Structure formats: C-alpha cells, structure tokens
Amino acid sequence: MKIEFRKDRSLFWSIALLTMLTTTSVLVQYERSVMAQQLNCDRPQGDVEVRACIRLRYELADERLNDVYKQLIGKLSKEEKALLAEAQLGWIKVRDNTCEFEVYQNRGGTGHRGFLNECLERITKQRTGELEKYLQR
Numbered sequence: 001m002k003i004e005f006r007k008d009r010s011l012f013w014s015i016a017l018l019t020m021l022t023t024t025s026v027l028v029q030y031e032r033s034v035m036a037q038q039l040n041c042d043r044p045q046g047d048v049e050v051r052a053c054i055r056l057r058y059e060l061a062d063e064r065l066n067d068v069y070k071q072l073i074g075k076l077s078k079e080e081k082a083l084l085a086e087a088q089l090g091w092i093k094v095r096d097n098t099c100e101f102e103v104y105q106n107r108g109g110t111g112h113r114g115f116l117n118e119c120l121e122r123i124t125k126q127r128t129g130e131l132e133k134y135l136q137r
Contacts, residue, residue: 017085054114058121065128072135095123
C-alpha cells in the first residue's frame with residue numbers, strides 16, 4: 001500500500017493550523033478583554049503598563065491576521081488551502097526568526113520582550129496586508 005504523505009500532510013497541517021487559531025483566539029480574547037479594561041494604553045503609567053500595551057497591540061494584530069486568514073481559507077480550493085497553510089507555517093518561522101535576530105542585542109535587558117512584541121506586531125500587520133490583497137482577488 002502506497003501512501004502519498006505530502007498531500008495528506010499538507011491537509012493535516014491546514015486543518016491543524018485552523019483548529020489551533022480558532023481555539024487560541026477564543027481563550028486569548030477573554031484574557032485580552034480583561035487586560036484592556038485594566039489598562040489605559042493611550043496613557044500607560046510606567047514600564048509595566050507600557051510593556052503590557054505593546055503586548056496587547058501585538059495580540060490584536062495577531063487576532064486580525066487570524067481573522068483574515070480564516071476569511072481567505074474559506075474561499076480557497078482544497079489544494080490552495082494546503083498551500084496557504086504550508087506558506088503560513090513557513091511565514092511564522094521567518095517572522096519569529098527575523099524578530100529574534102532584530103532584537104538579539106537587547107536580550108537579557110528589560111526592554112527585550114517589548115522590542116520583540118513591537119517587531120512581531122509590525123511584521124504581522126504586513127502579513128495581514130498581504131493576505132487581505134489575496135482576499136480581493
């Protein structure tokens with residue numbers, strides 16, 4: 001019996017990615033709602049609030065990306081879904097490695113996580129724009 005692993009794997013990863021995004025989104029939305037009620041990110045007071053607001057902005061950007069991804073995946077054929085899922089997993093690795101490299105010299109410092117979240121937010125917004133263009137086709 002011969003199994004075509006590549007096709008099965010792509011479909012598996014497509015479904016796994018979509019499931020992960022949906023589950024994570026629900027849990028994070030509640031936490032973010034509570035955090036947003038306690039913070040005034042227009043006028044954060046102190047380093048702790050500044051870092052929390054930076055994190056919140058990244059999480060909101062990530063949520064927007066997930067929403068656009070779900071909209072796009074709903075319009076695609078089975079083959080396109082598998083390709084997009086594979087591309088998105090690759091993009092996540094590139095994004096994470098790019099940001100780790102960008103803030104590498106700040107590792108160990110108190111601003112490291114904030115700088116990392118700012119990078120993640122910026123690149124996530126760029127990717128969201130790319131996916132939105134695919135939605136318009």
